[in-house]
Amino acid sequence: MANLTTDFIGIKSPNPFWLASAPPTDKEYNVRRAFEAGWGGVVWKTLGSEGPPVVNVNGPRYGAIWGADRRLLGLNNIELITDRPLEVNLREIKQVKRDYKDRALIISLMVPCDEESWRDILKRIEDTEADGVELNFGCPHGMAERGMGSAVGQVPEYIEMVTRWVKKYSRMPCIVKLTPNISDVRKPAEAAKRGGADAVSLINTINSITSVDLDDYAPEPMIDGKGTHGGYCGPAVKPIALNMVAEIARNPETHGLPISGIGGVTTWRDAAEFMTLGAGNVQVCTAAMTYGFKVVQEMISGLSDYMDRKEMTSTSELIGRAVPNVTDWQYLNLNYVAKAKINQDDCISCGRCYAACEDTSHQAIEMSDDRVFTVKDDECVACNLCVNVCPVEDCITMERVAPGKLDERTGAVVSEEYANWTTHPNNPGATCAAE
Amino acid sequence: MTESALTPGIVAGRMGADQYAANFSDLHPPLDHHEALVAADRCYFCHDAPCATACPTDIDIPLFIRQIATGTPDAAAKTILTQNIMGGMCARVCPTETLCEEVCVRETAEGKPVEIGNLQRYATDVLMAKDVHPFTRAAATGKRVAVVGAGPAGLSCAHRLAMLGHEVTVYDARAKAGGLNEFGIAAYKSAGDFAEKEVQWLLKIGGITIETGKALGMGLEMSQLQADFDAVFLGIGLGGVNALGVVGEDKDGVLDAVDFIAELRQSSDLSGLPVGRDVVVIGGGMTAVDAAVQAKLLGALNVSLVYRRGRDRMNASQFEQDLAASKGVRIITNASPVAVHGNGSVREIEFEYSDDDLTPTGQTFRLPADQVFKAIGQTLEGSNLPALEGRKIAVTETGRTSVSGVWAGGDCASGGDDLTVTAVAEGRDAAMDMHAQLMTAAG
Ligand SMILES: Cc1cc2nc3c(=O)[nH]c(=O)nc-3n(C[C@H](O)[C@H](O)[C@H](O)COP(=O)(O)OP(=O)(O)OC[C@H]3O[C@@H](n4cnc5c(N)ncnc54)[C@H](O)[C@@H]3O)c2cc1C
Ligand SMILES: Cc1cc2nc3c(=O)[nH]c(=O)nc-3n(C[C@H](O)[C@H](O)[C@H](O)COP(=O)(O)O)c2cc1C
Ligand code: SF4
Ligand code: SF4
Ligand code: SF4
Numbered sequence: 001m002a003n004l005t006t007d008f009i010g011i012k013s014p015n016p017f018w019l020a021s022a023p024p025t026d027k028e029y030n031v032r033r034a035f036e037a038g039w040g041g042v043v044w045k046t047l048g049s050e051g052p053p054v055v056n057v058n059g060p061r062y063g064a065i066w067g068a069d070r071r072l073l074g075l076n077n078i079e080l081i082t083d084r085p086l087e088v089n090l091r092e093i094k095q096v097k098r099d100y101k102d103r104a105l106i107i108s109l110m111v112p113c114d115e116e117s118w119r120d121i122l123k124r125i126e127d128t129e130a131d132g133v134e135l136n137f138g139c140p141h142g143m144a145e146r147g148m149g150s151a152v153g154q155v156p157e158y159i160e161m162v163t164r165w166v167k168k169y170s171r172m173p174c175i176v177k178l179t180p181n182i183s184d185v186r187k188p189a190e191a192a193k194r195g196g197a198d199a200v201s202l203i204n205t206i207n208s209i210t211s212v213d214l215d216d217y218a219p220e221p222m223i224d225g226k227g228t229h230g231g232y233c234g235p236a237v238k239p240i241a242l243n244m245v246a247e248i249a250r251n252p253e254t255h256g257l258p259i260s261g262i263g264g265v266t267t268w269r270d271a272a273e274f275m276t277l278g279a280g281n282v283q284v285c286t287a288a289m290t291y292g293f294k295v296v297q298e299m300i301s302g303l304s305d306y307m308d309r310k311e312m313t314s315t316s317e318l319i320g321r322a323v324p325n326v327t328d329w330q331y332l333n334l335n336y337v338a339k340a341k342i343n344q345d346d347c348i349s350c351g352r353c354y355a356a357c358e359d360t361s362h363q364a365i366e367m368s369d370d371r372v373f374t375v376k377d378d379e380c381v382a383c384n385l386c387v388n389v390c391p392v393e394d395c396i397t398m399e400r401v402a403p404g405k406l407d408e409r410t411g412a413v414v415s416e417e418y419a420n421w422t423t424h425p426n427n428p429g430a431t432c433a434a435e
Numbered sequence: 436m437t438e439s440a441l442t443p444g445i446v447a448g449r450m451g452a453d454q455y456a457a458n459f460s461d462l463h464p465p466l467d468h469h470e471a472l473v474a475a476d477r478c479y480f481c482h483d484a485p486c487a488t489a490c491p492t493d494i495d496i497p498l499f500i501r502q503i504a505t506g507t508p509d510a511a512a513k514t515i516l517t518q519n520i521m522g523g524m525c526a527r528v529c530p531t532e533t534l535c536e537e538v539c540v541r542e543t544a545e546g547k548p549v550e551i552g553n554l555q556r557y558a559t560d561v562l563m564a565k566d567v568h569p570f571t572r573a574a575a576t577g578k579r580v581a582v583v584g585a586g587p588a589g590l591s592c593a594h595r596l597a598m599l600g601h602e603v604t605v606y607d608a609r610a611k612a613g614g615l616n617e618f619g620i621a622a623y624k625s626a627g628d629f630a631e632k633e634v635q636w637l638l639k640i641g642g643i644t645i646e647t648g649k650a651l652g653m654g655l656e657m658s659q660l661q662a663d664f665d666a667v668f669l670g671i672g673l674g675g676v677n678a679l680g681v682v683g684e685d686k687d688g689v690l691d692a693v694d695f696i697a698e699l700r701q702s703s704d705l706s707g708l709p710v711g712r713d714v715v716v717i718g719g720g721m722t723a724v725d726a727a728v729q730a731k732l733l734g735a736l737n738v739s740l741v742y743r744r745g746r747d748r749m750n751a752s753q754f755e756q757d758l759a760a761s762k763g764v765r766i767i768t769n770a771s772p773v774a775v776h777g778n779g780s781v782r783e784i785e786f787e788y789s790d791d792d793l794t795p796t797g798q799t800f801r802l803p804a805d806q807v808f809k810a811i812g813q814t815l816e817g818s819n820l821p822a823l824e825g826r827k828i829a830v831t832e833t834g835r836t837s838v839s840g841v842w843a844g845g846d847c848a849s850g851g852d853d854l855t856v857t858a859v860a861e862g863r864d865a866a867m868d869m870h871a872q873l874m875t876a877a878g
Contacts, residue, residue, distance in 0.1 A: 068476040348540040351482030371485065391479050392544065 002307035004300065006040070006315050008280045009173045009198040009258050011131045013040035013104040016303075016315055017271065017296050020262050020283035021046050021108035021134060021177075024293070026082055028092035032099070037293035038300055041104025043201075043283060046081035046136045047089055049111045049121060054080045054143075060221035063210035063230060074236030075286050076210045078221065078228055080142045081110050086124065093128045106175065110136040110148050113158060115165050122170040132173035135166060135197075137188070138204020140181050140231050150204070153179035156191035163195025175260060178202040178244075180237075185244040186251045193257050200248065201260035201283060203241045205231025234286035238264030242277055246326045249278025266295075268302025275315065276322035330421040337401040337414045338382040340364070340375045346395040347373060353386035353396060360385055378408040440712070440736040445688065445805050447709040449734025455705045458732035462623040462758075463527075463553060471557040474550045475504035477541060486535040486551055491851070491860045492519035496535060496551055503558055512562035513569045515555055520594045520863070521587050523563060523633050524616050525856045526556035528624045530721075532754040534856070563632070568639035573600035578873045581606065581664040583651045586614020587855045588845025589670030590637055591862030592869075597642035599870045604664070605643060608650035614672055614845075616855065618697040621725040623732070657819050661840060665876075666869045669820070669828065669836070669843040670862060673813035673853070679717065683775030692716060692726035692810035699729055711805030714738045715784050717772055718810030720750035726808045727764045738764045739802055743771040745791050773799065781807055815847050824849040834865030842869055 004015040018041035019025050019034055026045035034042060048054060056079055065074040082089060097105045107130045111117040125133070137153030144151040152158045159176060166174050176192035178185060180203040189200050207229050209219045219227030241263025248254045261279025265271050266287040274282050287295050312318055342353070349371040357365040364379035365386065375386075387396045401407055403416035423430050438446045450458075466474060478500040486496045494515050502511035515522035531537075531552040539548035562569065578601045582589045585607035593603045611617055616630040638645070649655045651671065660667045676691045678684060688711070702708045710733040716726045719742035727740040740759060742749055746768050749756060759766060770786040771793065777783065784804045788796045815827055821836035822829050827849040834842040844861030851857040 069473060070476075348543040349485065350479045350540040351484075352479060355482035367483070371483075 002304045003313060004040075004304060004307075004315060006281050008104070008260065009132070009175070011041070011104045011106070011173060012102070013281070014102060015040035015296075015300055016275065016281035017041075017299050018043060018104060018106075018260070018281055018283045019288055020285040021106075021136065022285040022289070023079065024285065024288045026084065027089075028096050031092075031096050031105075034288075034293045034296075035096075035100045035103050038296045039103070039293065041106065041131075041281070043106040043108050043134050044089065044093055044130075046108040046110045046139070047086060047121070047125070048081050049117055050086055050124065053083045053085055056080055056083050057223055059223035061230075063220040064234075065210055065236065072234060072286070072290050074208075074210065074232055075234040075289070076208045076221075076230040076232045077205070078141050078230040081136070081139065090125060090128055093125075093130055097129045097131075104132075105130050106132045106134050108134045108136050108177070110139065110143060113147055113152055113162065118162060118165045119169045122166065122172075126170075130172070132175060132198075133166065133170065134175040134177050134201060135162060136177050136204070137162075138177050138179040138202075140179060140205055140207045141229060150179040150181050153177075153188060153204070154182050156187045159188050159191040160195035163192055163197050167196040173198045175199045175201050177204055177262075179204050180240060180244055180263075181207050186247055186254065189248045189251070189254045189257065193254055197257075199258035199260060199280070200254075201262055202244055202248070203237065203263040205233045206237055206240065208232035233263065234290075235264045235266050235270075238266075238270060242273060245274060245279055246277040246323065249320065249323045250326050265299075268299045268306065271299055272303055272306055272318065273322075275318050276320070277326070278320045278323050280319055281315075332420060333418045334421065334424060335403075335415045335417055335419045337407045338398045339377050339380045339401060340382065340384075340386050340396050341399045342373055342375060342386075342396050343394070344372065346392050348392055348395075349373065350391060352389045352391065356385050356389045380409065440734050443712050443805070445709045445711045448706045449710065450706070452706060454734075459622045459626065459705060461626045462621075463556075465560060466550070466553050466557045471503055471508075471554060474554055475500050478504070478549045479540060481540055485538040485540065486549075489535045489538045490518075491534070491854070491856045492522075492525070492863070493860075494518045494522065494555070499558060500549065500551070500554055503554055508558045508561040509565075509567070509569075511554075511558035515558060516562075516569060518863075519856065519859050520591050520637055521616070521633065521855065521859045522555055523559040523636075524587070524620075524625065524630065525859065526552050526559055527629070528616075528620050529854070529856050530752050530754065533752050563636055566636070568636060570594075570598050570640055572598055572640060572642055575602070576600040576873065578602070578665045579604070579663075580666045580668065580869065580873075581660045582668045582670060583607075583655070583660070584614065584670035584672060584845070584847070585609075585612035585634075585645060585647070586670055586672050586845060586858060587616060588672075588847075588858035588862040589614070589668065590634065591859040592668045592670060592842075592844065592866045593643050593862075594637055594640055595863050595866035596869065597640045599866070601642070601665075601870070601873070603643045605645045606649040606651065606655055607645070607647050608653070608674075610647050612645050612647060614670075614858075618700055619693060619722075620700070620855070621696070621729060622700055623729075652817050652819065657841075661838075665840075665873055667841045668834075668862070668865055668869065669841065669847060670845045670858070671815075671817065672846045674816040675814040676809065677812040677814060679772055679775075679809055679811065681772050681774055683777065683781070686775050686777050686781045687779055688777070688781040688805055689775055689807045689809065692718065692722050692808040693813065695726055695808055696722070696729065699733070705733065708733060710735050712736045713803045714806045714808065715802050715804040716740045716808045716810055718742065718812070719744065719748070719768075720810065720812070721755060722813075723808075723810035724751040724755045724759050724764075726810055728759050728762050730806070730808070731762045731764055735806075737803075739767055740764050741767045741770050741772070741786060741802075743769070743789060743793060745769060748791070770800070771795075775807065776801070781805070813846070813853075830861075832864075833868035834861055835868065 006016040021043040063076045067073045139149030143149035176197040211220045261274030262283040265284045271282045354365045480497045499511040499514040535551045536548035542548035582605040714730040714735045731738045774785045783801045788798045821838045828843040830848045834844045842865040845858035
């Protein structure tokens with residue numbers, strides 16, 4: 001079994017699976033059970049300032065979308081930060097940390113955007129012996145209306161300013177949690193770095209309306225006939241989160257800045273993908289909310305098996321491994337040619353590939369009278385759509401046409417040379433290689 | 436209850452009331468809402484779906500399943516009923532294992548087809564429970580059509596004609612409409628009085644008059660129908676039965692399986708229906724299996740189904756054979772009856788083993804029997820019918836017979852399997868052809 005121990009900005013944990021700041025981490029009773037189940041760390045549910053705690057709605061706070069078999073694919077919520085008194089949370093954090101010294105325990109914070117508020121809260125948490133703080137600049141609903149959460153996270157100058165205050169008043173490692181509700185995620189990441197953040201974590205939830213009640217004409221979750229946008233998370237947001245993590249990892253300004261990857265992590269595979277794109281660890285919320293704390297056990301065994309298979313002995317060998325291979329479109333090799341190939345032994349003749357290819361664009365799949373489906377190499381552009389819609393895994397594969405062989409679609413021999421758009425003759429701005 | 440399974444002879448009340456109710460409830464219990472959604476989720480929405488191709492009525496199966504999955508079962512039902520007005524009955528009685536579900540790609544993939552039949556039942560049940568009839572009639576054409584036989588072929592034809600604006604009169608020899616839906620289909624496939632309800636629901640289209648107790652050839656004459664109506668459709672099924680042709684066939688207790696089933700289907704109290712302790716059914720088709728299984732469900736102690744060829748040649752599908760076996764019916768193959776023994780009533784029946792080509796082996800055996808049900812095929816009955824092809828009325832693809840202005844479909848007509856769904860398809864297609872011809876003639 002591979003060693004999954006990770007060291008994230010000096011915070012050690014037995015594995016890279018942390019619970020994200022959310023309801024599963026809102027109280028001692030939960031966090032203890034999460035640690036017992038095997039979670040390597042926990043980011044405690046976001047704490048607010050001293051004083052009367054926030055209140056939550058008393059009607060439904062979650063909305064969802066489902067895939068086949070009612071599998072939860074996306075969840076949205078209109079929950080606020082913790083609604084429990086600060087003293088209670090602090091007492092519990094201290095008790096838990098005392099009993100689980102080998103686990104990471106981070107405190108998530110969100111207080112009004114003034115220096116005094118941040119100084120006060122940092123003082124209050126000082127003697128919990130927590131391992132670090134995470135600044136919640138992400139929450140896109142409710143708190144943002146009060147000038148906190150994503151209202152701060154959307155303004156890089158505020159991020160930098162608040163991060164500076166935190167570093168000024170605390171010696172704890174500081175993670176800045178970013179909102180995805182922004183056009184270029186590199187900007188807030190750069191601001192966090194300038195402010196002195198030790199790491200960024202992302203993504204927080206995405207602004208969303210999951211569905212509309214077609215009898216009452218209001219968004220879900222609906223409270224007394226009205227609804228509001230909520231934060232979207234779960235498997236559906238993973239692709240967005242992966243891209244944002246990769247953008248920060250390959251941005252020269254932030255390259256090397258530790259990242260805690262969040263958003264849709266549901267299996268070991270998701271976690272491994274985040275890590276290859278530069279995440280030093282991952283945080284999980286929806287998967288735990290959906291399946292319970294026990295899911296971490298599959299993540300642990302899966303990642304460990306994978307690392308064994310790859311003969312990796314430390315997670316550091318995995319982290320960032322795919323970053324050099326993330327590039328811009330213009331640098332993709334245009335001389336790489338592939339064709340779809342249908343494995344007739346696996347094909348169940350559903351015809352989905354045919355419908356997809358025929359009605360999308362390329363008409364590259366032939367259907368015989370007895371429902372045998374074959375790819376026409378002279379039409380196939382290798383778009384991959386048939387692979388994506390085929391219900392049988394690995395039934396259709398994309399096979400490279402070797403250099404020197406004929407591409408039946410273009411009638412040209414496939415070149416061995418790497419050539420991209422920057423030098424392509426159709427590109428008006430191309431820098432001609434021959435010049 | 437004074438009788439039991441062990442009581443010798445042909446007696447009623449072999450079981451308690453609960454047992455009768457349990458034995459004759461739905462073979463496939465209906466899917467509830469949740470089950471339907473789970474089942475519908477499995478459909479891949481295939482292109483040019485093989486299941487739809489396999490359906491004799493060409494129901495757009497992927498479309499109706501998607502309509503169920505998206506929460507619109509009424510729309511799903513309409514998709515089904517547009518092609519097959521008896522989609523409710525077909526959902527219950529179709530041998531899906533040899534039709535749509537046999538070719539479902541998930542049968543290919545995992546050996547577990549999408550539950551097309553059960554989903555079809557779900558959708559049609561939802562709609563019919565609301566007592567909604569989703570079709571309306573076109574403007575009256577002034578044309579009048581006679582339909583002979585109120586089975587699935589005749590009723591399907593009548594419905595389509597009525598929908599297209601024609602006036603239809605349906606004649607049936609029996610006292611009740613429905614054909615074998617009402618008198619033949621196994622009770623556990625069409626539980627409750629579904630057949631009757633479906634006919635009532637179908638007639639809501641309007642423009643159809645049903646005349647029961649009117650038999651063609653017995654007061655109702657072909658020439659008269661041709662004179663009184665603009666077109667005639669024959670959907671008279673197969674009224675006769677084949678005889679065994681062995682010594683002792685006339686003894687008491689030797690019955691046609693279809694009569695036994697008809698009596699069972701019309702019985703309002705199954706505990707009053709007598710059945711033998713030792714029952715032997717002869718035949719290898721659906722009728723034989725239905726008779727054997729229902730005899731067993733009525734409380735018979737020993738039920739044997741004896742078929743003259745090998746198992747693989749039986750007309751009953753694997754599913755039907757397994758069903759019979761699971762109910763405790765003993766299936767004996769490669770044996771032909773040679774004599775019925777007994778003194779007035781049957782006591783034993785003697786068989787001879789034969790090979791697959793029916794060559795006798797000389798080895799015989801006897802089975803004790805209080806009742807023998809013959810299920811070796813039904814035949815067309817009637818005189819003055821249009822030209823035959825083999826033992827059925829010769830028809831074209833669209834049901835035209837040798838006589839101009841006369842169409843035929845269902846079991847009585849050549850081509851197609853003898854199935855409810857095929858009868859529905861043929862009745863519908865004949866109606867479309869009749870309509871085309873009537874309207875051209877009018878134009
Ligand atoms: C016991 C049994 C079980 C079966 N089980 C199944 C099953 O599970 N699934 C399946 O798909 N199929 C099954 N079938 C076959 C199916 O029932 C028939 O294929 C179908 O009913 C044929 O329909 P039809 O309209 O052609 O004939 P029928 O249903 O036979 O209807 C013919 C109608 O015409 C009437 N008629 C006959 N002669 C005259 C006349 N001279 N004048 C006026 N009216 C007349 C009859 O009274 C009857 O109402 C079964 C058949 C039998 C016998
Ligand atoms: C109900 C709910 C409440 C949340 N509350 C917080 C919070 O208080 N602080 C915070 O930083 N993130 C909060 N989040 C965001 C999660 O920590 C996480 O960033 C997001 O759900 C994406 O991860 P996932 O796809 O694994 O769920 C919340 C998410 C949910 C579903
Ligand atoms: S890769 Fe694209 S173009 Fe080629 S066969 Fe598949 S769907 Fe058609
Ligand atoms: S989608 Fe896959 S299984 Fe279906 S026909 Fe195409 S190759 Fe075969
Ligand atoms: S073959 Fe099966 S999966 Fe395909 S459309 Fe028909 S029911 Fe659905």
